Amino acid sequence: MSTKYTPDHEWVQVHGDGTATVGITVHAQDALGDVVFVDLPEVGKAYAPKEVAGVVESVKAAADVYMPVSGEITEVNEALRDDPSLANSDPLASGWFFKVKLSNPSEIDALMDSTAYDELLKNS
Template identity: 55%
Template sequence: MSEVPNELKYCDSHEWISSVEAGVVTVGITDHAQDQLGDMVFVELPEVGQTFEIKGECAVVESVKAASDIYCPVSGEVVEINEMLADSPELVNDDPYGDGWLFKIRLSNEAELDSLLDADAYQAAIDA
């Protein structure tokens, strides 16, 4: 059974988004996503300062099995990336909601948060 923490928001493409702190959210992939993808071997992150539109391809996670695109759940500018993933991509498997976070982004349109799924809706989506 995959973990779906209540305090986060979600995309149907399996990214999670933290609550807003000073206009910035943290983004990662869900427990369900890491479980489906299998052992991570490489994570390609955006560069700090890059800007993305909502649903834009912004990162790639590669497991032993395959490469998967990560879509930016909200529009904005990347302000920090998880440097630990360069040497330890397995953090995405071991702690997808903690040390396995991918990047932080400064929102350009906070209203986009309303379009995200809450935990119940995401749970329903992965159970479907």
Template identity: 75%
Template sequence: MTVKYTEDHEWLKIEGDIATVGITVHAQDALGDVVFVDLPAVGALFAQKETAGVVESVKAAADVYMPVGGEVIEVNEALRDDPSLANSDPLGAGWFFKVKLSDMSQLDALMDETSYASFSANA
């Protein structure tokens, strides 16, 4: 399994041509207590960097961007029912959706964990 990160503070766990997407620890720290998530519809097609959802907290609302182009194949209904999972387990149970990748080469432009740690330390 490969993990990649975006400059918009999303993470992707890639297994074959499927990516599980969520927000990073840095993002949930900046947002504060998450109170609502708007998840995309299963079957929806998105281009890379299109808005795929919204996360709202007690502090602010933020768009969740599609880190790579593809089709949403699953959403995390548990997150919809309990948005605080984005805070308590952002890299695990707090995932947002799964996407079937349409262009694997888009992963090349994303950051690995070391690069993201450096990027987010300066964000």
């Protein structure tokens, strides 16, 4: 299982079965502050890369959650809907947003690894 990152601060954990889990990064949740609401995508809906697949709202701001790769939503994190603060307390695990069946697994190659993402943060 490998984790990749987008310039928009989503993380993508790729599973060996052609699926991936998507959430927001620690940097994103730090910038947002206390998350109070999430709008998650509809299961079964297909998205293209960079389409808005959800929204996260905090006490400071609202931000779109972009689909990092093309695919169909297979599951959403109902626990996150019930307790949006999971995006703050555990953004890389229990605070995940949705799972997707990859339409084109090679799109993952265009995303950043942790070293490249760390460089992006240093230079921003």
